[in-house]
Amino acid sequence: MLSVAADVTAALAKTGRQELPQVTPIDSLVPVHAPRPDSSVQTNLQETNPWEAQAARFDFAARKLQLDEGLWKVLRYPSRELIVHFPVGMDDGSIQVFTGYRVQHSFARGPAKGGIRYAPDVSLDEVRALASWMTWKCAVVNIPFGGAKGGVICDPRRLSQGELERITRRYTAELIEFLGPEKDVPAPDAGTDEQTMAWIMDTYSMHLRQTVTSVVTGKPVGLGGSRGRREATGHGIAVVCDEALRHLGMPVAGCRVVVQGFGNVGSNAARVLAARGYTVIGIAEYDGGLYNPQGIDIPALLAHRKSAGTINGFAGATAAEPHELLTRPCEILIPAATENVITSHNVERLQCRILCEGANGPTTPAADEVLAAKGVFIIPDILANAGGVTASYFEWVQDRMGLFWPEDEVNQRLDAIMSQSFRDVIAYAANHSVQNRIAAYMLAIDRVAATTRQRGFYA
Numbered sequence: 229m230l231s232v233a234a235d236v237t238a239a240l241a242k243t244g245r246q247e248l249p250q251v252t253p254i255d256s257l258v259p260v261h262a263p264r265p266d267s268s269v270q271t272n273l274q275e276t277n278p279w280e281a282q283a284a285r286f287d288f289a290a291r292k293l294q295l296d297e298g299l300w301k302v303l304r305y306p307s308r309e310l311i312v313h314f315p316v317g318m319d320d321g322s323i324q325v326f327t328g329y330r331v332q333h334s335f336a337r338g339p340a341k342g343g344i345r346y347a348p349d350v351s352l353d354e355v356r357a358l359a360s361w362m363t364w365k366c367a368v369v370n371i372p373f374g375g376a377k378g379g380v381i382c383d384p385r386r387l388s389q390g391e392l393e394r395i396t397r398r399y400t401a402e403l404i405e406f407l408g409p410e411k412d413v414p415a416p417d418a419g420t421d422e423q424t425m426a427w428i429m430d431t432y433s434m435h436l437r438q439t440v441t442s443v444v445t446g447k448p449v450g451l452g453g454s455r456g457r458r459e460a461t462g463h464g465i466a467v468v469c470d471e472a473l474r475h476l477g478m479p480v481a482g483c484r485v486v487v488q489g490f491g492n493v494g495s496n497a498a499r500v501l502a503a504r505g506y507t508v509i510g511i512a513e514y515d516g517g518l519y520n521p522q523g524i525d526i527p528a529l530l531a532h533r534k535s536a537g538t539i540n541g542f543a544g545a546t547a548a549e550p551h552e553l554l555t556r557p558c559e560i561l562i563p564a565a566t567e568n569v570i571t572s573h574n575v576e577r578l579q580c581r582i583l584c585e586g587a588n589g590p591t592t593p594a595a596d597e598v599l600a601a602k603g604v605f606i607i608p609d610i611l612a613n614a615g616g617v618t619a620s621y622f623e624w625v626q627d628r629m630g631l632f633w634p635e636d637e638v639n640q641r642l643d644a645i646m647s648q649s650f651r652d653v654i655a656y657a658a659n660h661s662v663q664n665r666i667a668a669y670m671l672a673i674d675r676v677a678a679t680t681r682q683r684g685f686y687a
Contacts (some may be wrong), residue, residue: 276568278357278589285593286360289669292660299677302685306359307340307374308332311352312402316394326380328399331359332412333375336679339410340376341366341617343417343446344399344424346392350379354567361588362617365610367672369649371621376412378403384419393427396420400431407432409442409628415620416446418491418566422458426451442627445620454623456638457616462496462564463639464615465586466504467646468607469560472582475654476605484521484558486510486580488550489565490539493586493613495530497562502526506560511539512553514565518545519553555579563590564613570595578604585609600663608665610672611653618645 275281283304290300310330315323329352332340342362355377362375380399384392406412407428416425425444429451432443441452449455456463473480485501485508487494498508507523518524518539525544532542540547554561554569555577563569564586570578575595583599584607585591591599591606599606619642626632633641657667 275572275592275594277353278567279353279360281589281593282357282360285665285669286364286673289666289673292662292666293670293674293677295673295677299680302680303334303673303676306331306333306356307335308406309352309356310403310406312399314398314402316391316398318391319388326382326395326399328378328380328402329355330378330403330406330412331355331376332406333359333377334363334676335374336676336683337367337374338372339374339408340412341373341415341620342376342378343415344378344380344420344428345417346380346382346384346395346419346424348381348383350381355379358588361610363676364669364672365614365617366621367675368610368653368668369614369618369645370675371618371645373413373617373621376414377417378414379417382419392424396424396427397431400428401435404432404435407443409440409624413442413620413624414444415616422446422448422453425453442624445623447623452623452627454619454626454632454638455635456642457619457623458492459496459500460619460638460642461493461586461613461616462498463500463642464618464646465493465497465562465564465584465612466500467615467643468612468650469501469506469582469584470504471647471650472560472584472605472607475650476582478559478581480505483507483560484509485560485562486512486553486556486558487586488512488554488561488563488569488590489587490533491565493616494562494564495526495533497564497586498524498526499530509558510548510553510556511545512548512550513539514550516540517548517550517553518542519548519556520545560584562586566590568592570599572598575599578602580604582607585612588613596663596665606664607650608653608668611649611664611668614649615642615646618642 312328313325315325318324342359358377359375362377366373425447428444429447433439446457447453483506485506487498490511490513502508508526509521511518528544529542533539557579560582561580562584566587567589569590571592572594575598582605588609622638652671653664653668656671657664
């Protein structure tokens with residue numbers, strides 16, 4: 229299915245954009261002989277580069293759409309990439325210099341929208357890919373945002389609350405002219421939370437000398453946050469899982485689920501799915517895993533994690549190796565943590581019927597080839613985890629009109645958008661005879677391209 233990507237890249241080579249990030253065709257990201265499960269060879273770094281994976285999939289979808297060359301170039305690359313280096317006074321009296329990124333991929337359909345992550349391995353390629361995914365994600369669910377993403381290279385677990393606040397405020401100040409309710413609206417991501425957003429909102433508001441709640445989403449409810457926003461990504465995952473079972477004619481009763489990652493997304497997805505009658509048999513975390521073929525009591529596990537600070541030691545399940553849990557037999561596998569979890573190294577051993585991508589970019593192009601051959605039904609990331617940005621859109625709207633909805637209204641609106649978006653992607657896949665992931669890209673690119681054509685090009 230992906231073999232024509234080389235033709236796509238050849239067409240792009242004619243554009244002369246050599247100064248921009250170059251991308252390997254999908255063919256090159258798919259090993260001719262994928263390593264067997266017992267291989268000791270590390271996964272190809274090229275295979276796991278998130279920018280390579282996103283752009284190669286974009287190329288393939290653009291080719292299927294027969295997108296004209298000029299528009300192809302416009303949509304393929306970010307509008308703006310910002311790198312900032314800023315000093316911060318640490319608790320021990322020293323001065324450290326931190327590096328931060330903000331990539332604004334598209335403004336075609338509205339202000340840029342995307343999270344900010346704090347992690348020691350944040351890179352420009354990662355942020356660039358995540359910003360691009362945000363553009364396509366917003367277009368898939370048809371909300372009026374473009375895509376952006378940000379990050380600071382740091383380890384939030386090793387920083388005090390005061391140090392995190394000073395990093396956040398200084399990072400915000402460095403980007404202040406590029407942020408705003410009509411420009412770029414950040415949100416939480418890995419390593420950041422509601423408190424981080426409160427600091428960003430306050431810093432921005434102090435610079436403007438007025439309170440501007442709509443500059444960020446994912447804030448505390450008392451500062452203009454939306455009810456249901458924290459749980460929205462996990463809630464949206466449950467909605468598309470319901471839709472997938474209906475589409476495939478599978479019952480909820482007896483539907484076994486394995487969740488990789490038990491942070492905000494994974495824990496809420498597990499909680500909502502369990503409440504709807506799914507059997508969550510496995511939870512894989514960075515520091516351990518749990519397995520119970522009869523089903524894990526998710527509310528009890530959440531209570532245990534709150535008191536113990538870890539899922540380890542939970543009495544209602546047996547300990548299991550996290551990576552091995554991904555390959556256990558199940559109906560639905562939900563990778564809900566980081567990129568590149570499913571690669572050419574482990575994809576052959578997956579035994580799920582449905583792969584619902586709660587994380588961004590958890591599956592490499594190499595693994596996609598194998599999953600297609602195995603007949604695994606994929607709910608791609610730019611659809612599956614779009615509940616978060618959809619609820620962020622609701623928060624932005626509520627802030628701007630000064631009228632806030634009860635949580636049940638937020639969830640009703642979220643359910644309607646996620647269900648319709650699932651049906652849109654499935655219809656696109658059937659009409660164009662492509663897999664769900666490429667269908668989601670095609671739908672998103674088509675929508676952004678249509679807006680771009682209507683607006684024209686300012687020169």
